[in-house]
Amino acid sequence: MSKEKEGYALDTQADESDSFDTITALVAEDHGHDIKLRTMSWHKTACLLAGEQVCLAIMAQSWSLSVLGWVPGIITMVLCCILFWFTSITMHKYIMKYPQIKDICDFGYYIFGRSKAAYVFSGFMLLANNIMLIGFHILTGAKVLNTLSDHSMCTAVFSVIVSIMGIIMSMPRTLHHVSFMSMFSCNCLYGNAILLFLVFAGIEKSPLYGYKGSYPADGPVKTYAFPLPGTTWVACMNAVLNITFLWVPQILFPTFIAEMEKPQDFPKALAVLTAISAILFIVPPAIGFRYLGQYSTAPAFGSLGVVSYKKASFGFVIVPTLIIGVIYANVTAKFIYTWVLGKSRHTHSHTVIGWGVWVAIMVGIYLLAYIFSEVIPSMGDFLSLLSATFDSFFGFIYFAIAYWQLNRGSLFSGLGRSVNTVFNVFIFIVGLFVLGPGLYAAVEAIIADYSGSTTPAFTCANMAI
Template sequence: MSAPPTYPDEKQEPVLNHVDGPDSDGEATSFTALIAQDHQHEIKLRTMSWQKAAWLLAGDQVCLAIMAQTWSLSVLGWVPGIISMVLAGILFWITSITMHKYIMKNPQIMDICDFGYYVFGKSRIAYEFSGFMLLANNILLIGFHVLTGAKVLNTLSDHSLCTVIFSVIATLMGTVMSLPRTLNHVSFMSIFSAACMGIAILLFLVFAGIEKAPLYGYNGDYPTDGLVRTYAFPLPGTIWVACMNAVLNITFLWVPQILFPTFIAEMERPQDFPKSLAVLTVISAFLFIVPPAIGFRYLGQYSTAPAFGSLGVVAYKKASFAFVIVPTLVIGVIYANVSAKFVYFRIMGKSRHAHSNTVIGWGVWAAVMAGIWAIAFVFSEVVPSMGDFLSLLSAAFDSFFGFIYFAVAYWQLYKGKLFAGVGRSVMTVIYVFIMICGLFMLGPGFYAAVKAIIADYSGGTRPAFSCANLAI
């Protein structure tokens, strides 16, 4: 096992994790040189076309969280809800393009940890902090997908087995599917993932439209809370914590940038990433707004998260929710791949095993991947409410990886000319707003998420490693 990455003094270029060093003149290595070096390895990472990167992005983003947006609309109402969705999409595009520009100037960046290192002035603390945040965020998200897999299996089988067994099944399936080492191979799975989630959404919309009434909502069975209705603004009595969690739910869906540096690093032409991003943005703009809006129209105040739970006919619920098992596992695979690479290259360094088909190389990779899924399984069993913990993730992690990091990156790119012209001045003002959004999520947003979790605990929670039925 090689030693952890070294950090030379500040007069030298850093030697980070699996990042290739500078050339003899001290200039940053070009993408051409990095790709040429990678293609000399037995296992080549930098092989994705922009089309495959677009599939990978779609596979990651077309997910179950879309079906929680109907609930967000039911809390916020049409006006604040749609404004939040559109604004989140605009900020997503702007920050993602800034990330890409920054990486184009620093080709040696291989993941969000390297990105944080350079953005914050080659800070070792920033690197280690980013690494911790990367693993914490991704492993908790994988745990959420393990729990979701157990919910799907519970729902389809009418709770034929203990829920822990279903979680074990989902964990084992995810571990096996995660064995491919390149995102180029994972992108192939993403095609089927996005397609299955699309079918699930379409079936949900059809069933929500043709059924007579929803089954239930958080305020009781239909029609306990009256006939289905929609509204422009939050209903009277809606508390601030609920509204904040609804906004965090929307933000969580739109902020996957923690993965983007790794995606860019595995492209054969990283400069083509904006093409992939444009495809994702068009898909997301439609799927993140239109299906939730239609769902809110038919479910109204009876909307649940995910919205499948509100369907009134059990057969409808099973038919639509069944397709979610594929994206549940594949998205877990994507997050596991990015997480495992960070740990794997910390262990293997630049040894020949890191990029070769050796027994040691594959053995360490499999062990790291199994360890990540095992930890995620534990989290899936001990966390009482993954929904509220996703709000906590959004506040704690997305505040940095969706807003603050990119506001700092923008400042690094344009310092000294932040107000050079009308266009640059406008963008600078936008990035001041982006920084404020990040700090707001980290402050009041984090407080709201914690309050929701406290409320869960006070109302009784699911015991750890419980066999209780989690069917929706």
């Protein structure tokens, strides 16, 4: 029986050679097509990773700190950073064992012993997660346009405009083209939106309002080491899920790796992303919490006291909002596209049928996403629901299982391997905790939203921050 069938790690030179031979063959086959997918260098992959992960959710982290306080909040952020690195490296090692993996669905298929049920389950989760996230970005785009225009148009119409822009930008079929957009996206969010927010938060006299009333209804701005008295477990759990959501983008990583010319270089791109994330996901939220304190909202732009400050910083969010939606749409469309056309020539050639199916799929994706963007009551709680439901699997559980598959038969062979094994057991437990108590907290928060005043579906109401 071959080692591939046994599920053991590729520890021998012969196995590594087989893996690289497979990669070489896959790249050669791809480069013989009209539409070439496996073309990205690790530099472009790093840009794509940053463009996908440097997102508006960064601006919700000050609110998480306002719920958890400095100590639990920073510990959660640092722990998520460590878990992100280790799970991503495990994922890459496993894909190097099976270079033919094209997406997270293939990944699930292999780690569960070539299970078709696991493939179908992973496919459903991929579609649900990505389409809902595209919906989140459609709603965010509508909020930006509402804010900039002082609600000059019906919010549902703004959502239609954002959806159409997303469809047009999603027409390129390769991530190589999208990687160029990602560089622009990062610059707009960090180089403009976040920096302007930090400057404005520092120079203004006071915040505008928080979830407990306008300033100074909740007293002077203050920060604190631990949650304030009266903070509920559900609120704390949702704050943790908010942080987790930001740090768990691995559902897209197998697709990114599959479009690299040298997928073995992915750890270089991952190292760049981890360094960027460690700074952006902790420093700006900490500064925001320092100046906004208990008045922090999600996103933090809403707490700014001067309307012109709010518009100047929040306006730049429209670019990453559109481009991140494009990245998720591209990965989602590729999965459906391959399922519909299989290995026919239309999959990788410039044919009328091929492009017609691609356009139809993209329109369908954005139509479903538009509906989700209009019917959900609260995007903040919705992100917690996404984190609990999907990130529990695609951020923790899947990769703990992949580690077991890679090292089955030698889980405790030496001190280093033993420590790694125990750590991956911890990762698996974290995934179960996010899925169980985390999902309960997210559902409880959404129930509370529905019991209060919620924005009706397909509304014209002003949704400016």
